[in-house]
Amino acid sequence: MSQNFCPLEERRPTERDVVFLLDESDGTRTSFPTVRDFVQDVVERLSLDDNKDRVSVVQYSRDPTVQFYLNTYTTKEDILQAVRRLTHKGGDTRNTGAALQYLRENVFTASAGSRLQEGVQQILVLISGGRSSDNVDVPTSALKQMGVHTLGF
Template structure:
């Protein structure tokens, strides 16, 4: 693992404001070796990798480790540049099946905008690797750690695909919070388009209550990368469960600061039903209209 990380970092552009590296080790509990903002020079990262020591422990709680990385490592305070459109990549190395549930934490990691690439060795299970990975094709299994050198180019290729993802031009409608996984790099939208009308259609039913803060963070991150203005990009938000309601229209705000403030002030309203069809009709008839700012 030492050698694999060392060789991988050697092929990255670490200097300056380019690629940032962090390392976390885990067994029963996760522990950070160094954060994304700990080292800005490749030589410093390589020395830190050479100095890593195996900590040991039982059991292998991959779910807890995924939550830890999401909440502690992929954050602005720890050096993450996700608010500036940087791709967030998690390379997970594990040698066995997780003792705790990893599927829900993996989904939460993806919703946060992180792309996991899971590499399993020895007793790892391919089904779990595929569930953790951003896409099943990104999951890799090798018999022994000595074979890690054979997949370096494949990992670099997957990372290149992640950083190269882009999404269509406007008008754009994003679905409910569960779709954030497939729109992971939609925040890095092309800036040369002169004007876009972007509408967020957010699931506001009771089932989405616990995830609503993550939804707000995703929407805010997206807006931070738009060129907001009255004659440029404009944003609207619609929340729905039984019935849809406009949180704000395309012509409600003309500055990015106003939109971000409105997003932070959104409240989860709840509701038993999730009538997506009615919500889509509502967006078509009342939001993407001249009266509402289109």
């Protein structure tokens, strides 16, 4: 057997900072309960009570609104309660680019609980109902250069 072999029980679990960016423009009103359920399902699977994983939720249409930062809650139950309380506010514009820029400057930061500088994996889960009203190229590239892994739905 190789000396590099490491049994699963000895491996250190992966730590993750997971940020959900949720489109709340008018076109997503009917699908919002499904989106909220999806976020709950993902949160259920994360390792939150031992602080290996952290979660933040930001909603946007014209402007982004932080529902909670990566360092706001420390227990899975508190995060799940916050997710259950999410409501759809609506808006006539879908400024995804501005929301991505906001995340880079205000959420993926140490003061907001990001552990990027500690080498913790940074994950963005973007759930959008359609095309952005503004340009997403520059903020997307900036997040990628920071090391943020983006999943889009």
